[in-house]
Amino acid sequence: MCLARRNLNPKARRFIAIGNLCLFTSITLGLFDKDIRPEHVMIYHFTRGALLGLAICFLYATARLSRCGPQNQG
Numbered sequence: 001m002c003l004a005r006r007n008l009n010p011k012a013r014r015f016i017a018i019g020n021l022c023l024f025t026s027i028t029l030g031l032f033d034k035d036i037r038p039e040h041v042m043i044y045h046f047t048r049g050a051l052l053g054l055a056i057c058f059l060y061a062t063a064r065l066s067r068c069g070p071q072n073q074g
Contacts, residue, residue: 012065019058026051 008016029048036044 008062008066012062015058015062015065019055019062022051022058023055026055 026048029044029051033044
């Protein structure tokens with residue numbers, strides 16, 4: 001799905017920015033998995049999973065807000 005950011009309301013723009021930031025951070029953390037001590041592996045995996053889950057939620061909310069926006073009514 002391609003969203004035109006100019007047509008989004010401010011709340012949806014914030015959600016897409018937060019979602020993309022969480023997605024970028026989660027993917028980037030994959031570069032540092034060799035430097036993790038064995039006792040911190042569970043925290044590392046939890047953080048990556050939580051960020052990925054947040055990214056999915058925020059990007060889904062953006063898609064819902066863009067679909068239900070006032071520009072699409074009528």
